[in-house]
């Protein structure tokens with residue numbers, strides 16, 4: 225089978241990318257296309273690239289119904305800078321493609337002019353041939369001359385295919401205002417960006433330290449393997465929102481970001497394992513099913529993710545029901561978990577509004593809303609939530 229390999233940061237995925245995929249398939253030069261969102265990019269400064277699982281699931285959403293096309297997660301589990309040559313070799317090694325498949329690395333004509341400066345271009349061409357898109361308006365003669373030059377240098381054959389005129393660059397679509405008015409995004413991408421509040425102007429993660437940013441990226445690769453897409457996206461949303469709250473309320477952005485990203489890290493482990501983990505810090509009883517992952521998560525974060533900061537571990541442990549005296553990190557992770565942008569189970573407007581200016585007021589409102597919804601079901605809120613609420617009310621200044 226002839227397979228087009230289409231890699232990129234896709235930050236965000238736009239209609240220009242879509243026209244590449246559709247054009248390659250329509251040209252019949254390939255039978256199908258494997259789309260590979262980059263994990264850890266080699267070339268762009270890492271901080272400016274949206275966390276890779278967001279980009280991966282954005283592309284998945286955009287191509288959900290696209291025929292003859294699949295989105296491959298090979299770079300999402302590979303926590304090192306992804307060179308094209310490594311990815312191509314891994315595709316074969318991991319049997320994503322068979323040894324018999326012919327691979328065609330899809331690219332724009334501009335790539336022909338920079339290809340020689342890529343990392344190990346000769347080895348890339350041992351794994352795949354280049355399949356180059358020609359857009360209306362580009363100088364075809366120049367592109368073909370350059371292709372002939374590369375064919376000679378590398379003893380390869382370069383194929384071309386035509387695509388329609390859509391020209392878009394992700395780099396010009398990086399601000400919220402621009403994407404909202406842009407026609408360049410598929411509807412699914414627009415919805416995804418809106419749901420997860422991406423490309424927002426305050427870019428909260430710019431406020432964590434370089435070391436923490438690198439750590440968050442590393443943990444995303446592990447979490448990608450351990451959590452479903454929905455839960456990982458939720459965890460990243462909580463991470464971004466918690467960092468925003470940390471800046472707003474004078475907490476430590478590194479601690480809040482880390483605790484928030486890992487707060488549900490044990491939630492998809494088998495129940496038996498969660499019970500064993502929780503038993504290391506909770507003695508004498510087994511926490512209820514909904515709460516179990518919080519103490520289990522604190523232990524798992526320490527043992528599996530190497531977290532040593534007790535404040536971070538506590539925020540993970542107390543994110544479901546709170547505790548009598550909450551630290552600022554506890555409060556922020558607790559609230560970010562309930563208020564992250566994809567949460568739509570209740571009317572969160574009032575709590576979100578309080579969280580703009582007053583953390584304790586938001587927490588009180590949140591506890592009261594939970595108490596009310598529990599009461600409707602004939603249930604009582606957890607004893608620790610009750611204590612936390614009572615403490616906050618008793619210590620309100622006005």
Ligand SMILES: [Fe+2]
Pocket residue numbers: 487488491517543544
């Ligand atoms: Fe949770």
Ligand SMILES: [Fe+2]
Pocket residue numbers: 458462487488561
């Ligand atoms: Fe959560």
